[in-house]
Amino acid sequence: KNEVEQSPQNLTAQEGEFITINCSYSVGISALHWLQQHPGGGIVSLFMLSSGKKKHGRLIATINIQEKHSSLHITASHPRDSAVYICAVSSFGNEKLTFGTGTRLTIIP
Amino acid sequence: GAVVSQHPSWVICKSGTSVKIECRSLDFQATTMFWYRQFPKQSLMLMATSNEGSKATYEQGVEKDKFLINHASLTLSTLTVTSAHPEDSSFYICSARQGAVGLAKNIQYFGAGTRLSVL
Numbered sequence: 001k002n003e004v005e006q007s008p009q010n011l012t013a014q015e016g017e018f019i020t021i022n023c024s025y026s027v028g029i030s031a032l033h034w035l036q037q038h039p040g041g042g043i044v045s046l047f048m049l050s051s052g053k054k055k056h057g058r059l060i061a062t063i064n065i066q067e068k069h070s071s072l073h074i075t076a077s078h079p080r081d082s083a084v085y086i087c088a089v090s091s092f093g094n095e096k097l098t099f100g101t102g103t104r105l106t107i108i109p
Numbered sequence: 110g111a112v113v114s115q116h117p118s119w120v121i122c123k124s125g126t127s128v129k130i131e132c133r134s135l136d137f138q139a140t141t142m143f144w145y146r147q148f149p150k151q152s153l154m155l156m157a158t159s160n161e162g163s164k165a166t167y168e169q170g171v172e173k174d175k176f177l178i179n180h181a182s183l184t185l186s187t188l189t190v191t192s193a194h195p196e197d198s199s200f201y202i203c204s205a206r207q208g209a210v211g212l213a214k215n216i217q218y219f220g221a222g223t224r225l226s227v228l
Contacts, residue, residue: 033216033217035219040221040222041147041200041202041221041222041224042219042220042221042222043202043204043219043221043222044219045216045217045218045219048216086152086153095141095158095206096143096155096158097143097153097155097217099152099153100152101151101152102152
């Protein structure tokens with residue numbers, strides 16, 4: 001069993017739909033990261049959070065430490081949101097990131 | 110936000126040659142840089158952690174003589190794939206971290222990646 005699991009693995013939706021991607025982890029963490037990887041391969045860090053909720057534009061990330069679960073939401077989805085979204089966690093005293101396998105999101109116009 | 114530049118973005122080389130990939134932090138000092146490898150449709154796999162001025166720490170199963178890492182300054186780390194073979198063909202990504210103090214400094218800024226094809 002992976003330490004970081006994401007669901008769904010693949011998600012296809014119509015433009016404008018509300019998107020939710022889930023991440024569950026099994027270890028104690030200092031922070032959880034949401035990353036976006038575009039088809040060309042480059043990775044952008046979207047959020048780093050250790051509690052509560054963060055919002056940036058149409059993106060919202062939440063985390064429940066007790067339940068070891070985080071969600072990434074996209075409101076009013078757009079084809080340019082099509083990418084692989086990766087959840088990663090870092091632990092106290094360990095600077096390395098442990099990655100989930102990613103969620104491939106495709107938004108259809 | 111902070112910018113990490115990785116070069117080249119794409120390289121094709123003949124089997125047996127060496128390839129150097131550069132990772133630069135453009136607007137901050139990176140005390141730590143990470144090198145990852147990614148196979149198609151798989152997640153990132155950490156190869157090594159590099160701290161400025163010291164030897165890199167390699168993950169289990171990664172050949173240090175095969176993948177030479179140098180982090181000579183606070184803004185530059187290089188990965189050299191020596192005597193490349195077709196099985197080394199992959200997508201290599203670097204990331205850089207600003208410092209070890211405070212949670213916010215744990216953010217990693219990623220380069221755009223280098224696609225290596227060994228013929």
